[in-house]
Amino acid sequence: AQSVTQxxxxxxxxxxxxxLLRCNYSSSYSxxxxxxxxxxxxxxxxxLKYTSAATLVKGINGFEAEFKKSETSFxxxxxxxxxxxxxxxFCVVSDSYGNKLxxxxxxxxxxxx
Amino acid sequence: DTxxxxxxxxxxxxxxxxxxxxxxQNLGHDTMYxxxxxxxxxLKIMFSYNNKELIINETVPNRFSPKSPDKAHLNLHINSxxxxxxxxxxxxxxxxxxxxxxxFFGPGTRLTVL
Numbered sequence: 001a002q003s004v005t006q007x008x009x010x011x012x013x014x015x016x017x018x019x020l021l022r023c024n025y026s027s028s029y030s031x032x033x034x035x036x037x038x039x040x041x042x043x044x045x046x047x048l049k050y051t052s053a054a055t056l057v058k059g060i061n062g063f064e065a066e067f068k069k070s071e072t073s074f075x076x077x078x079x080x081x082x083x084x085x086x087x088x089x090f091c092v093v094s095d096s097y098g099n100k101l102x103x104x105x106x107x108x109x110x111x112x113x
Numbered sequence: 114d115t116x117x118x119x120x121x122x123x124x125x126x127x128x129x130x131x132x133x134x135x136x137x138q139n140l141g142h143d144t145m146y147x148x149x150x151x152x153x154x155x156l157k158i159m160f161s162y163n164n165k166e167l168i169i170n171e172t173v174p175n176r177f178s179p180k181s182p183d184k185a186h187l188n189l190h191i192n193s194x195x196x197x198x199x200x201x202x203x204x205x206x207x208x209x210x211x212x213x214x215x216x217f218f219g220p221g222t223r224l225t226v227l
Contacts, residue, residue: 032213043117043203043218044156051213088154094212100169101216103156 002027002093006104014112019063019078021107023091026072033074034092034101035065044090050074061085086111116140117219119204125225126194134189134222136204142217144168144210145187147179148203150221156203162187163210191224199226 007022025031035047048059055067061084065076074091091104117138126132138145146169147159161169165181176192191198201221207214 034215036218038154041221043220044205045218046215049213049215090156100158100161100212106154 002029002031002102004091004093004102004104006089006091006107008107009105010108010110012110012112013081015083016080019076019081019085019109021076021089021091021109023074023076023104024072025074025091025093027093032094033065033067034094035059035063035074035076036090036092036103037087038090038106039087047076047089081109081111083111083113085109117204117206117217119202119219119222121222122220123223123225125227127227128194128196130194131190131192132194132224133191134202134204134224136187136189136219138185138204138206138217140206140208140217142206142208143184144207144214145181145184146205146207146216147187147189148205148218150201150203152200160187160189161210168210194224194226196226199224 003026005024033050036044038044047063048057050057050067058064063078088106088108092101094101120135144163146161150156159173160179162181178190181187201223203221204219205216207216
């Protein structure tokens, strides 16, 4: 069965500094991996996804993530944080044979001015 | 245009009541879902429908009954509401059935049971 561990429940960065949100996964099959963002009182929006193509995935708003099979990781990065990036981020895994997304517990990103 | 819409956005009700949440998607997708997000923000799938047929039914009390009148709609009816049902419920849809497809989420319905 697949599972996701987001290693940090809260991350705080200063505006203009890099962002790193860490995610490790476990999957019996070839996984599909996603990062979703949830702004306060809003629904979830897809940032990026990995589905067995290029291991470095670029998403919206300058975010990217690298799939590392040997480390079973899919960390989310952004070179320079913006105030509007403050939100909760969810790492998600789904195996290609099923239809079930399994969500991590979420990482709250705080951006200080 | 809202891709996935839910009504109502907020729902406050008493224990023991029956309530429904409606979901509609205008993306032409085949698959729709219901998720529950608890107070700790943990998201868990409840149901999945593909072409109006139930595909996934997680361990959810049978007080919860999804209904899909057509591919564009998936409603959630809850009988005999309990305090523990208080949560945010999200509807989502994807183009097809399969783990590699992106899911599009609605804005959520915040249910408060008093």
